Amino acid sequence: MSRSRLLALPFLLAFAAGCSEGAKDAGAKAGEQVVNLYTARHYDSDKALYDRFTRETGIRINRIEGRPDELIARMRSEGKTSPADLFITADAGALWRAQQAGLFQPIQSETLTARIPANLREPGGNWYGFMRRARVVAYDAAKVKPEEIDDYAKLAGPRFKGKLCVRSSDSVYNLSLVGALIEAWGRPRAEAWAKGVVANMARPPEGGDRDQIRAVGAGVCEIALTNSYYYVRMATGGDAADRKVTQKVKLGFPSLEGQGSHVNLSGGGVAANAPNKANAVRLLEFFASAESQRHIAQNNNEYPASPDVPAPAPVDAYAKFTAHPMSAAAFAARQPEAQSLMSAAGWR
Numbered sequence: 001m002s003r004s005r006l007l008a009l010p011f012l013l014a015f016a017a018g019c020s021e022g023a024k025d026a027g028a029k030a031g032e033q034v035v036n037l038y039t040a041r042h043y044d045s046d047k048a049l050y051d052r053f054t055r056e057t058g059i060r061i062n063r064i065e066g067r068p069d070e071l072i073a074r075m076r077s078e079g080k081t082s083p084a085d086l087f088i089t090a091d092a093g094a095l096w097r098a099q100q101a102g103l104f105q106p107i108q109s110e111t112l113t114a115r116i117p118a119n120l121r122e123p124g125g126n127w128y129g130f131m132r133r134a135r136v137v138a139y140d141a142a143k144v145k146p147e148e149i150d151d152y153a154k155l156a157g158p159r160f161k162g163k164l165c166v167r168s169s170d171s172v173y174n175l176s177l178v179g180a181l182i183e184a185w186g187r188p189r190a191e192a193w194a195k196g197v198v199a200n201m202a203r204p205p206e207g208g209d210r211d212q213i214r215a216v217g218a219g220v221c222e223i224a225l226t227n228s229y230y231y232v233r234m235a236t237g238g239d240a241a242d243r244k245v246t247q248k249v250k251l252g253f254p255s256l257e258g259q260g261s262h263v264n265l266s267g268g269g270v271a272a273n274a275p276n277k278a279n280a281v282r283l284l285e286f287f288a289s290a291e292s293q294r295h296i297a298q299n300n301n302e303y304p305a306s307p308d309v310p311a312p313a314p315v316d317a318y319a320k321f322t323a324h325p326m327s328a329a330a331f332a333a334r335q336p337e338a339q340s341l342m343s344a345a346g347w348r
Contacts, residue, residue: 035279040089045299068094085280088268096332104269129265156196179334194345217245260322
């Protein structure tokens with residue numbers, strides 16, 4: 001059996017067990033309400049919300065977790081018989097890929113329309129964001145002035161030649177950022193920027209966002225691209241070594257064309273063949289509620305999507321920035337182009 005199939009097997013067995021349990025319970029408890037959730041979010045903050053949703057509504061959640069593309073492939077293979085009701089994930093690009101595969105159905109919800117800003121939801125109602133994360137810069141405060149990293153364009157300039165740490169080009173967060181640059185600047189300028197990033201790399205891309213922040217702290221580089229919530233976790237978490245890193249490394253919020261920092265999202269869409277559509281909509285609305293957004297921000301360090309939900313501690317200390325108003329659907333659709341552009345620029 002291939003390694004990929006071995007990796008997928010636990011997810012398949014877990015879901016099969018969940019479905020079997022659900023079928024058994026259905027026979028014992030006639031009329032029990034359920035919702036089948038496929039989720040690429042794997043955070044403890046979400047698990048607490050699942051329990052609260054069931055307590056408040058009586059709707060039991062059957063959950064399967066996996067990587068976004070694993071779950072998308074599974075839903076495609078299941079076709080019209082898929083038990084999936086709701087698919088949630090981090091990154092607008094993954095939601096766009098699921099939409100392109102025909103895995104969502106558009107829904108109209110007054111609650112979601114009221115709770116989620118237009119730029120954080122798909123115009124046709126196929127998916128809705130409920131949390132935000134900014135793609136920004138960690139920098140060595142002893143070597144870099146804030147004004148030197150206040151614009152994404154400056155990251156690719158000669159000032160940072162050999163001084164930038166970054167993840168690989170297949171990171172969905174980098175793909176969405178470059179997709180946003182293509183949308184704002186056009187392909188030629190975005191390609192020149194990517195080439196500048198490659199020229200400025202202090203080392204070949206490796207590791208995740210926290211590894212880039214630690215590399216800045218270790219003097220490997222002076223700046224690094226990172227998602228905001230990784231930095232906040234390090235600055236406020238229980239790891240003393242990581243907290244010490246953030247005493248030296250600070251977080252900067254560059255702007256794109258003077259309109260604010262690039263923000264990605266976590267969100268979800270109702271499955272095209274959802275057997276429990278009403279419950280799926282209800283769960284998505286629950287995630288978009290002020291209480292849920294506040295809970296996730298406090299426990300997972302993302303930013304609330306709704307402007308009427310103030311960022312709670314510890315995120316509030318890093319929330320005083322302007323978010324770019326670009327539609328997430330626009331930069332998500334640019335991911336394939338971003339991938340080819342980055343590859344052509346030599347960004348591994």
